[in-house]
Amino acid sequence: MRFIFKTDYAQDVNLAKHGGHVFWYSALMLLLLAAPWIFAEYWLAQLTLVLIYSIAGLGLMLLAGFTGLFSMGHAAFLGVGAYTHTVLTNMGVPFPFALACAASLSAAVGLLVGLPALRVKGIYLGIATLSFGFIVEEVLARWESVTGGNAGVHIKKPDIFGWVLSSGEQFYFLCLVITVVGTLGILNLLRSPTGRAFVAIRDSEISAQSMGIHLAYYKTLSFAISAAFAGVAGALYAHNLQFISPDQFNILQSIDLLLMIVIGGVGSVHGAFLGAIFLITMPQAIAMVKDYLPATLGQAPGLQGLVYGLVLIAFVLFEPMGLYGRWLKIRTYLQMFPFYRKGMFKRQKSFQKSDRLK
């Protein structure tokens, strides 16, 4: 059991709360930096994909986990980012500018989608964003002069002012840098007034407003930031696959993203990463187990969907805090051994809420 003696308010402001944080996150960073020399090419590509999904997950986590607004059309922002970036890159725009444009355009679209969020919430917002996702997918398929339609479009290698990243290792490091910057950005937001305003809106709109938080501004801001992250992830996703088509940004992708943060743990930054790892490794695990299953089950189409569905139901029922919540419990168990009690993480029912703002 670790006891932290606080002698300075800065200790609560710092990201690393104690030596353990410094040690473990440094170790993780070293591992990630050494990854190209440790892992085989295939696994490095999977790790790259985990990083890309983490970026999108971070954005969705900010929106759904910290502002309490669920988006069921998040793949659309991914698509807007991917197509903007592809079109600009193929025109010869250097990578940083193209990426910035992809993020900005996604953010602008996010602002637009954020507007209905000011009026509707919960399941209604889910439906609104869902239909938005369909609209974007359709636009990407029909606007053939720009997007190449259903045939898809190829993208050139990332080009940072003449330095072309042609190998998988170089692209991995590019993704790593962007992920680290994005994660630090989200963590910084969450420890500052902006992030606190998001959390306030999630927990009680009426008192957030009476604390002077401009609901409309912060809700649209959350949508914009979230969409910008998805846009950046979309741009990297396009580079990763080197070919994009509208059906990569359909409803299934949106549900994957949502699944990712719910399984990772809504309301925790760790959850975005754990969810991304789950989302990428699960198909591999299923493929490995497949051969040992009876043929009727193992070779049946839709096995992956079945497993995802079961896992999601199991998490919602038994571990609503997701993988991160489970990890917290395991860690507490180990730290407190043998004094861990079963009910430690049980919360008492919340008290009656007064009416929400419309």
Added chain:
Amino acid sequence: MTEILLSAKNLSVRFGGVLAVNNVSFDVKQGEVFTLIGPNGAGKTTVFNLISRIYTPTMGEIDFAGPTGMLKLTTQPPQNVASLGIARTFQNIELFEHASVLHNLLIGRHTHRATGLWQDFFFTAKARDAELIAREKAEEVIEFLSLQHYRDTFVAGLPYGVRKVVELARALCTEPKLLLLDEPSSGLNVEETDDMAFWIQDIKNELGITVLMVEHDMSLVSKVSDRVLAMNQGEMLAMGTPREVQTDPGVIEAYLGSIDDVSSLRRTASGVSSAQEAA
């Protein structure tokens, strides 16, 4: 002492066919504790919601002595009310449940934020300094209300009485000129209510904050209030010192019914019995 901080003139608000508040006028003076009392459904909380701009009055207006002199509160957007210097608590506690007490208090510092989005995103030196200043202010309030013990506890795990205090603390963190307390003692036990009375007096005397509150507990009301306004069914009944209001015949009638009601009941009863006799 005589300077007017908030003045409501001929306030009325109508929800469909219900006239929730009807022609209510009152002045809250700088540095006093002004209490609204009345039976359930009298429109007390509605008056609060009018002041904190959750509702817009159908008629009448509210003037408030803001930082730049008297201004019309009723034309301000709701999120500006806090930065003008009005903080409030809620009847049914409205805390940010999935955050620690400290986090809740820091949200109370929102109107004093000094940084923008990008400064927050990169957590610049200015953002760090602003955080430390906010923390110091929050600690002052924690000390004032003796919340040290609960600083890092999640609100969701706190007992009801403590939540009430945390909500008061969060309102104080905005450094208000006017504090609106909606039933500060509801759900508290006798001891906690005594603490609350003590704190309200301290808020008035030490911090110099004007308090406008809605309260049912008459012992608390008479202990801390300078003036009391009694309301019933959206209308003003009586205004004055706690003693004056408590002895006002109209107020007694609103709470207990009039002697006429009782005697009329009696007559009906005798009427029934005489009718039975006739049969």
